[in-house]
Amino acid sequence: MKVLIIDYGMGNIKSIVSSLKYLGIDDISVSNELEKIKSADKLILPGVGSFAKAMNTIRELNIDKYLQDTVLIQKKPILGICLGMQLMGLSSEEDGLTDGLGFVAGKVIKFDSTNLKVPHVGFNQVHFQDTSRLYQGLKNSSDFYFTHSFKMDSDAPINQATCDYGNTFVASYELDNIAGVQFHPELSQTNGLKLLENFIKSF
Amino acid sequence: MLRKRIIFTLIYENGFFMQSRNFRLQKVGNIDWLEKNYKFQHIAFSLDELIVLNASRENKDISKFANILSQLVNDVFIPIAAGGGIRSTDDAKILFNNGADKIVLNTILSKDAALVQELITTYGSQSIIAAIDYKKIDGKNKVFIEDGKEELAIELEEYIEYVVGLNVGEIYLNCIDKDGTGFGYDFDTIAKISESLNIPLILAGGAGNEKHLIEGLSMNNVNAVATANLFNFIGDGLPKARKRILDERLNIAQWN
Numbered sequence: 001m002k003v004l005i006i007d008y009g010m011g012n013i014k015s016i017v018s019s020l021k022y023l024g025i026d027d028i029s030v031s032n033e034l035e036k037i038k039s040a041d042k043l044i045l046p047g048v049g050s051f052a053k054a055m056n057t058i059r060e061l062n063i064d065k066y067l068q069d070t071v072l073i074q075k076k077p078i079l080g081i082c083l084g085m086q087l088m089g090l091s092s093e094e095d096g097l098t099d100g101l102g103f104v105a106g107k108v109i110k111f112d113s114t115n116l117k118v119p120h121v122g123f124n125q126v127h128f129q130d131t132s133r134l135y136q137g138l139k140n141s142s143d144f145y146f147t148h149s150f151k152m153d154s155d156a157p158i159n160q161a162t163c164d165y166g167n168t169f170v171a172s173y174e175l176d177n178i179a180g181v182q183f184h185p186e187l188s189q190t191n192g193l194k195l196l197e198n199f200i201k202s203f
Numbered sequence: 204m205l206r207k208r209i210i211f212t213l214i215y216e217n218g219f220f221m222q223s224r225n226f227r228l229q230k231v232g233n234i235d236w237l238e239k240n241y242k243f244q245h246i247a248f249s250l251d252e253l254i255v256l257n258a259s260r261e262n263k264d265i266s267k268f269a270n271i272l273s274q275l276v277n278d279v280f281i282p283i284a285a286g287g288g289i290r291s292t293d294d295a296k297i298l299f300n301n302g303a304d305k306i307v308l309n310t311i312l313s314k315d316a317a318l319v320q321e322l323i324t325t326y327g328s329q330s331i332i333a334a335i336d337y338k339k340i341d342g343k344n345k346v347f348i349e350d351g352k353e354e355l356a357i358e359l360e361e362y363i364e365y366v367v368g369l370n371v372g373e374i375y376l377n378c379i380d381k382d383g384t385g386f387g388y389d390f391d392t393i394a395k396i397s398e399s400l401n402i403p404l405i406l407a408g409g410a411g412n413e414k415h416l417i418e419g420l421s422m423n424n425v426n427a428v429a430t431a432n433l434f435n436f437i438g439d440g441l442p443k444a445r446k447r448i449l450d451e452r453l454n455i456a457q458w459n
Contacts, residue, residue: 011304011330012300012302012303014273014276014300014301014302015276015279015283015302015304018279018280019280022278048304048326048327049330050324050325053324113401116401117400117401117403117426118401118402119329119372119373119403120205121329121372121403122205122206122251122426122456123205123206123251124204124205124206125204143206143456143457143458145251145281145282147282147304147305147329147330147372148329149327149328164204165205184282186280187280187281187282187304188280188458189247189248189280189458190248190280190458191458
């Protein structure tokens with residue numbers, strides 16, 4: 001099993017690598033080269049930080065084109081984590097309106113901080129649908145670790161799991177070969193390890 | 204429902220982990236000692252987060268600290284925040300590349316607001332914890348930087364307002380008078396400042412047992428409690444404390 005973590009220089013990927021190793025995956029690489037992306041069995045799109053900055057880097061490195069080919073045409077499984085999940089959406093209003101990769105019909109907006117502490121930080125409960133592949137074997141409303149100031153909203157059929165903070169927002173989506181989670185499975189103890197294992201096995 | 208958090212803070216100085224009391228450091232052991240007495244991968248399952256602070260007083264060798272950090276975080280699947288001595292974007296980058304999910308800033312909050320802005324632009328507010336150390340002097344809460352060595356003219360409430368204005372993600376509020384005493388958090392001050400705070404608040408300084416953690420977690424507007432007491436929570440102290448806190452039906456996360 002070859003898992004490739006797409007490298008565009010944003011945030012800590014050490015804990016993702018360490019989680020995958022813990023799950024017994026022997027071939028883990030971190031790269032942004034087309035050949036590596038093509039030869040991987042599964043892709044992980046990580047990310048922390050600014051949406052606009054991330055999209056700029058992704059375009060500069062041509063990762064957007066590589067992913068359109070491998071994810072949309074070849075249907076290679078991909079898991080977006082945190083900012084990576086948001087980047088596969090249509091757009092974000094972080095740092096002005098920026099277009100995303102557009103794989104998933106969801107828009108990223110800021111939390112309304114009027115009566116709410118922002119960022120949303122800590123473990124929160126995730127409510128998923130019975131058809132979910134990501135949460136197999138987990139109890140509904142299990143806790144996962146979130147840390148973010150922007151969230152995805154969508155009313156499209158993207159098999160979403162939800163989380164409540166102020167309002168309900170998209171905690172994860174699952175579409176064919178594409179999955180994204182707003183929380184950090186690699187920082188969510190046994191619940192997160194189970195979810196990563198499910199992605200590897202069921203996508 | 205968003206859960207409250209229990210955080211363990213490790214204080215590091217020149218290759219060793221320390222017990223701090225009112226910011227005076229006492230050597231406890233190196234990373235092997237820590238591994239032997241805490242079995243960190245096991246203990247981490249009782250924690251929501253880990254904070255590792257470089258409190259080295261003379262020379263904060265960030266590369267050496269980052270190396271210890273990267274050993275510490277192997278097979279620990281919880282968020283790790285690291286800081287102490289961050290004075291440049293490179294310092295921050297070294298910590299992120301060695302396993303930090305967030306960074307903790309203190310002195311530069313008052314001395315280099317431009318750098319704080321730059322770090323926020325790159326890593327996002329949610330990656331930045333602002334650590335604030337304060338001490339009571341003549342009945343007033345005065346803010347200290349540079350490992351408690353330098354007193355600022357500004358008072359705590361005004362300083363918190365300033366720090367929130369920088370757009371940091373969270374506040375780690377540490378009372379130097381209570382630090383390492385085990386007498387409990389500075390509840391009076393916390394009650395006063397927490398009500399108006401619109402970003403997450405982490406309490407530090409003074410927790411001696413799980414009753415203090417429970418008292419802190421029960422306060423409105425407190426999002427997390429931290430303890431740095433290596434002795435009170437040795438062995439299975441933390442798993443037991445977490446269990447008691449769950450028995451009290453406090454709002455903390457559970458893992459399958």
